[in-house]
Amino acid sequence: MARKPLTEPRKTASQERSRATVDALIDATARILVKEGFDKASTNRIAEVAGVSVGSLYQYFPGKEALVAAVVERHQQEIMQTFREGVAGILAQPLEKAIRQIVAVAVKAHRVDPKLHHVVAEQIPRVGKLEKLATFNGENYTLFRTYLESHRHELRVDDLELATFVCVTSIEALTHNAVLHYSKAFPDETMEALVDESARLVTGYLKAS
Amino acid sequence: MARKPLTEPRKTASQERSRATVDALIDATARILVKEGFDKASTNRIAEVAGVSVGSLYQYFPGKEALVAAVVERHQQEIMQTFREGVAGILAQPLEKAIRQIVAVAVKAHRVDPKLHHVVAEQIPRVGKLEKLATFNGENYTLFRTYLESHRHELRVDDLELATFVCVTSIEALTHNAVLHYSKAFPDETMEALVDESARLVTGYLKAS
């Protein structure tokens, strides 16, 4: 019987104190990623910043990658939460309104800790467990597709799959780039104009002429 | 006088032989990046694969980062070359045709060594010198803007700067995602449809109704 190596730390933190340790470690990782960049995020450094010993770190995480993955996952959860709230009840809305709202929410979502988002997008190599953390996630995709399906009769696209791809990819890229690369070049009023333009782009593409 | 540290290797390779060495090193780096991934690209490994000693490596490159930067730069040059050729004489074309051609060329450009492109996009942390190697480059942007300016009268957009951003970002993201993430999910015919759809997206947005 090949026994699984006992080196797999179980994070089953049962006591209050240990849960705090886990949180401190994830927080510290996020702070380091933002303030010092990915390469400075060594396990020793993370433990130090968290005010915890390396030993404790390895009690709860199998390694650095797991820490980073935890940070990314937490961040994506926050973003998705923002997103879900923002698009609630959108199915009932007409196309123009719905799209505009989706774009606006996408911008808002990208503004949930933009610094961290930037690091995640630009500095973290997607290797190993991080590989599956795709650029845009599936829930998003499904959400949008569902809207398109329920409004199919108003649309002039025939391949909904393809249309979803086109729309989701465009909106994601536009909001991502605007917030993370051009937030200085784009003053607030330009950002609003960008939301309008993006919405027009997508609406024009979808709407039956 | 604070003298610059002599540790800065100058790549002034004067002889034929040394230029070959430099090439071999860059080639080897690219091959390793593609076949084994970013973390396996150590200086010793690169030298080994290049059939060259580590010492020689440091004669011409200050470190691993410089090697990777050289690979990325070379790759971007190739892509831009493809791009330039593909959009030559496009200024004379009408909007629909021009946009379609641009999209098609963007797909073609993304297919110049997609494996390497994938590694560059997903695995290489943009830190230090790699930071400025932006996702989409300025020449592209300028090229597109020039087209829009010369066809301004046909368009219904008023802010050309913003319009350029919207179009370039969308086209880049759509072609990038399609080629690098969905090339298996998208059979060739779907890819063609995608080019059509992308062109329609952008054309509809730009064209005066």
Place this chain on the structure above:
DNA sequence: ATCAAAAACGAATTATCGCTCGTATTCTGT
């Protein structure tokens, strides 16, 4: 043929970092 500059070599040094493990401390239930 001779020599100095250029290029190449690679073992050895140095640096970094992930991770372990024996020990100390704290908590929880009785």
Place this chain on the structure above:
DNA sequence: ACAGAATACGAGCGATAATTCGTTTTTGAT
């Protein structure tokens, strides 16, 4: 108050790189 379980500690081991430098080989000019 006590015991055992959970948590925390952190110096130090081992592995993997990065980088140097004294030496050798090749080249081009004279």
